[in-house]
Amino acid sequence: MKLIRDIIEQLETPRDQRPLGSGWLSGTMALLAALTGLLLVLLRWYPETFSYPQIAFVHSSGYVTAFLRFVLLAGYALSLLSLILSRRKALGWAALGLSVIASLMATTQPQHAGEAPQSLYFGLDYFIVNVLLVGFLFVPLERFFPARGDQTVFRAEWQEDMFYYLVSSMLVQVLSFVTLAPANFVNAQIPLDDIRMHITNLPFFVQVAIIMAATDFVQYWVHRAFHTFPALWHFHAIHHSTKKMDWLAGARMHFIEIAVLRSLTALPMFTLGFKPEAIQAYLLIVYFYSSFIHANIGWKLGFIERFFVTPRFHHWHHGSDREAIDINYASHFPIYDWLFGTHHLPDEAWPENYGVVGDSVPRGYWRQFLYPFNHQRWKKAPDGASNPDT
Numbered sequence: 052m053k054l055i056r057d058i059i060e061q062l063e064t065p066r067d068q069r070p071l072g073s074g075w076l077s078g079t080m081a082l083l084a085a086l087t088g089l090l091l092v093l094l095r096w097y098p099e100t101f102s103y104p105q106i107a108f109v110h111s112s113g114y115v116t117a118f119l120r121f122v123l124l125a126g127y128a129l130s131l132l133s134l135i136l137s138r139r140k141a142l143g144w145a146a147l148g149l150s151v152i153a154s155l156m157a158t159t160q161p162q163h164a165g166e167a168p169q170s171l172y173f174g175l176d177y178f179i180v181n182v183l184l185v186g187f188l189f190v191p192l193e194r195f196f197p198a199r200g201d202q203t204v205f206r207a208e209w210q211e212d213m214f215y216y217l218v219s220s221m222l223v224q225v226l227s228f229v230t231l232a233p234a235n236f237v238n239a240q241i242p243l244d245d246i247r248m249h250i251t252n253l254p255f256f257v258q259v260a261i262i263m264a265a266t267d268f269v270q271y272w273v274h275r276a277f278h279t280f281p282a283l284w285h286f287h288a289i290h291h292s293t294k295k296m297d298w299l300a301g302a303r304m305h306f307i308e309i310a311v312l313r314s315l316t317a318l319p320m321f322t323l324g325f326k327p328e329a330i331q332a333y334l335l336i337v338y339f340y341s342s343f344i345h346a347n348i349g350w351k352l353g354f355i356e357r358f359f360v361t362p363r364f365h366h367w368h369h370g371s372d373r374e375a376i377d378i379n380y381a382s383h384f385p386i387y388d389w390l391f392g393t394h395h396l397p398d399e400a401w402p403e404n405y406g407v408v409g410d411s412v413p414r415g416y417w418r419q420f421l422y423p424f425n426h427q428r429w430k431k432a433p434d435g436a437s438n439p440d441t
Contacts, residue, residue, distance in 0.1 A: 090178075127147070129146065130142075174221055174224070181220055188342075196350055199349075206297065230317050235321075259329050265320070266383075289303060290308065293406065305419070340383070346362055347362075349363075350362065367401075375395070377393065378395040
């Protein structure tokens with residue numbers, strides 16, 4: 052649709068073409084507010100379907116209604132401001148239209164909403180909380196401390212990565228089941244009661260540290276396997292296909308890779324007897340940490356880089372330069388790369404380019420989903436154009 056194309060083009064306007072007072076910022080914020088309001092209304096209409104049980108306390112806190120009113124008012128005000136200031140009206144009209152729809156829906160609620168809880172649910176609220184918390188944390192950091200100053204928030208392919216973000220959030224129930232399946236099997240087959248008893252009695256912070264070390268050790272070898280074996284690499288290439296690094300880039304992962312990586316990495320965490328609060332603390336840390344190491348943040352962290360994975364360390368892993376190939380597999384502790392000969396972090400330097408060598412991965416979520424099963428289709432022709440018939 053022409054309106055959608057106009058909206059995307061306006062969002063991706065280069066920074067030097069959208070000075071303060073051009074209406075771009077107000078239009079972008081208006082669209083974000085309107086979409087947030089619409090999603091919140093859908094969540095209120097069908098909480099039994101779109102609510103993630105582990106964060107149900109958010110709905111019962113009483114702040115959701117106040118926040119909904121705030122974002123809808125912000126959507127109206129900012130969209131009108133954008134329409135006044137901007138010569139391009141797509142963002143303003145889209146935000147205003149969505150705000151009106153969300154407001155009308157908010158005044159009514161289906162009688163069946165919330166009456167019967169369902170065993171199948173989708174984490175729409177999980178997605179909203181993720182975007183608000185993680186996005187509002189890292190977007191300003193990338194703006195004020197960028198590794199690449201010419202990169203905008205809405206860089207090329209941002210909508211694809213946001214869709215990956217949405218899919219992984221909405222399928223949180225399926226992913227949780229897949230993640231726990233191997234651990235449940237191990238717990239049923241292998242007696243680990245003595246080990247669990249000792250670990251359970253350890254202090255909280257010691258448990259969290261052990262979880263991080265154990266999961267990162269497993270993750271290192273699983274991650275390295277995805278780079279070593281061609282059948283696995285075709286799945287992992289999706290994650291490496293992004294040519295711009297930011298907090299959204301970490302979301303671009305094939306569903307099969309997510310299932311394999313999470314289920315194997317989680318084995319130590321769910322089999323060795325760690326307390327639930329230690330596991331929850333680790334999950335919170337790793338969630339923000341994953342966004343951090345992918346983010347377009349150019350901090351120089353000095354000696355900290357020797358002990359912890361930083362954006363610069365992980366950006367080298369995503370580099371497509373010759374010296375960046377098959378290095379830096381760890382997600383938390385670089386010591387594993389030191390021990391197993393894959394560490395690479397030149398002083399002060401960052402990779403020049405990102406992406407997959409040869410640029411063989413197609414664009415678009417569904418094409419990327421099918422790519423590992425028929426990667427030959429997307430080999431590049433000699434002139435550099437995609438040749439699906441080879």
